[in-house]
Amino acid sequence: MKALTYQGPRQISYSDVPDPILTAPDSAIIRVTASGICGSDLHIYGGHGFTDKIGYSVGHEAVGEIVELGPEVRSLAIGDRVLVSASAGCNRCAKCRVGIVAACERTPLAIDACYGLGGALPGGQAQLLAVPHAEGNLMRLPEGVSDAAAVVLTDNAPTAWYGARRARIAPGDTVVVIGLGPVGLMAIQSAFAMGAARVLGVDLIAERRKQAAELGAEPVEADDPKLAIREMLGGGADVAIEAVGADATIKLAISAVGHRGRVSVIGVNQNRAYPFHMPLAQVKELEFHIGLCSIQYELPTLLKLTAAGRLRPEAVVTHPIPMSDGANAYQLFDERADGVSKVVLDP
Ligand code: NAD
Ligand code: ZN
Numbered sequence: 001m002k003a004l005t006y007q008g009p010r011q012i013s014y015s016d017v018p019d020p021i022l023t024a025p026d027s028a029i030i031r032v033t034a035s036g037i038c039g040s041d042l043h044i045y046g047g048h049g050f051t052d053k054i055g056y057s058v059g060h061e062a063v064g065e066i067v068e069l070g071p072e073v074r075s076l077a078i079g080d081r082v083l084v085s086a087s088a089g090c091n092r093c094a095k096c097r098v099g100i101v102a103a104c105e106r107t108p109l110a111i112d113a114c115y116g117l118g119g120a121l122p123g124g125q126a127q128l129l130a131v132p133h134a135e136g137n138l139m140r141l142p143e144g145v146s147d148a149a150a151v152v153l154t155d156n157a158p159t160a161w162y163g164a165r166r167a168r169i170a171p172g173d174t175v176v177v178i179g180l181g182p183v184g185l186m187a188i189q190s191a192f193a194m195g196a197a198r199v200l201g202v203d204l205i206a207e208r209r210k211q212a213a214e215l216g217a218e219p220v221e222a223d224d225p226k227l228a229i230r231e232m233l234g235g236g237a238d239v240a241i242e243a244v245g246a247d248a249t250i251k252l253a254i255s256a257v258g259h260r261g262r263v264s265v266i267g268v269n270q271n272r273a274y275p276f277h278m279p280l281a282q283v284k285e286l287e288f289h290i291g292l293c294s295i296q297y298e299l300p301t302l303l304k305l306t307a308a309g310r311l312r313p314e315a316v317v318t319h320p321i322p323m324s325d326g327a328n329a330y331q332l333f334d335e336r337a338d339g340v341s342k343v344v345l346d347p
Contacts, residue, residue: 002347003057003126004326006118009047012330014323017057020122020130022070026091028134029068030082034147035125035323036061037333037343038086038155039181040268041116045330048270050111051118059125059345060086060115063150066138073134082138084124084131085295086155087114091136099297101136125323127347139299142307148320149306151344152182152313157306158298160186160243163266164194165298166289167239171195174237176229176256177217179244179267180208182316182342187241187266188217189311200229200237202252207339215315229256236261245269251277254286265290317342 005015020029038061043049062084069078076082087110089101096104107113116123122130131137141150160183169175175191177184180203191199192215201212202220209219222228229237236258242249245267253263254277261284281288305311319338321329323345333343 001127002323003123004059004323004345005055005057005123006044006049007054010045010331012045012058012327014326017126020128022068023130023132025070025072026133026135027070028066028073028076028131028138030062030064030084030129030131030138031067032062032064032124032126032129032347034063034151035059035345035347036151036154037125037329037345039183041330042334044117045334049118053118056116056118057123057126058116059123060117061151061154062115062124062129063141063147063154064129067128069134075135076138076140081141083141083150083154084115084129085137085139085299087295088121088132088137089113089296091133096136100294101296102292102294125326125345125347136296139296139303142303144307145303146314148317148344149312149314152186152316152342153299153302153306155295156182156316156342157186157302157311157313158295159183159266159293161190161298161302162291162293163187163241163243163264164190166291167241167262167264169194169196169239172197173239174198174200174233176200176202176237176240176253177212178202178240178242178249178253178256180205180212181243183266184241184243185211185215185316185341186313187243188212188215189315191239191241192216193305193310198233200232205336208341211316211341226252226255238262239264242267247271247274250274254281257284257286260285260287262287263289266293317344319343321345323347
């Protein structure tokens with residue numbers, strides 16, 4: 001079969017790789033019908049992945065149809081349309097049983113928990129994908145959820161929803177979303193679905209602020225977003241969601257909220273330490289949330305909201321591209337060219 005593989009910094013290749021086989025009696029194989037490129041894939045693309053290995057298959061946002069099932073899988077059938085949660089759990093430990101897969105007791109290392117990082121799991125930017133512990137890691141798609149929507153639901157949408165949920169967005173709240181990539185755009189949709197009155201969007205790229213405005217957010221058009229947010233809201237926001245993964249944007253999130261404001265960080269920051277402004281946080285009675293999303297936990301809610309048209313994950317997909325053109329697709333997404341938000345590859 002064909003798959004996208006990492007061959008070194010900025011080198012993605014459309015390669016021949018062996019077909020996957022069932023790895024255990026509770027596993028499954030899906031024929032991938034759509035697969036996304038995520039902001040996190042750009043770390044690998046740039047040469048800052050989890051491993052120095054090369055040649056491994058990449059991607060962790062796969063949607064498809066079940067073509068093979070191990071004998072222990074009871075709740076799924078061949079032919080089911082499914083999405084693959086971007087990170088996999090064992091489906092047996094106490095944490096996985098309640099969906100908190102990010103804390104799976106048997107998969108302690110991120111490199112082995114997520115597809116396509118060069119660890120235990122192969123990449124989902126491929127024609128076929130073996131999925132371990134299928135009943136926990138595959139989610140059957142309801143009618144009315146398109147492949148494009150489902151790709152966003154494998155990772156970006158649940159991450160955004162999780163960030164918004166942890167900030168306890170309540171009806172009438174004012175929310176600032178910092179970083180308007182696919183995750184940030186889904187955070188805007190999540191905030192409105194939870195009843196936010198106003199959502200402001202901050203990004204360096206004008207095209208991305210425009211995409212936020214199309215979802216009903218108010219773009220912050222200023223060189224000094226901190227000041228502009230205060231002026232637009234007449235004070236601090238109730239909630240700030242950081243969807244970038246940088247020190248400067250965590251700082252902006254903290255300054256954007258008012259007294260008893262809730263900051264929720266979902267951007268993945270590579271730095272070891274962050275210089276927290278303790279007196280400011282104390283005076284503000286700041287709430288600071290940070291974490292990794294357990295996709296399986298969020299999905300039942302999100303699939304219902306999407307099937308009912310209350311969330312529109314497909315709205316962030318801008319570029320459907322054949323997987324054979326994967327190298328160019330990565331370059332386009334990396335350079336933020338052509339108004340790109342979400343790239344969905346067709347295998
Ligand atoms: P993306 O790279 O497409 O979006 C990031 C956006 O931030 C870009 O539009 C960029 O212009 C903007 N940005 C960068 N610096 C900025 C600044 N100083 N001020 C304002 N905006 C700035 O990525 P994405 O796919 O939307 O993902 C966003 C983040 O979420 C990434 O860090 C990703 O690794 C992370 N993520 C976290 C989880 C989780 O479970 N916590 C899961 C998936 C992804
Ligand atoms: Zn587990």
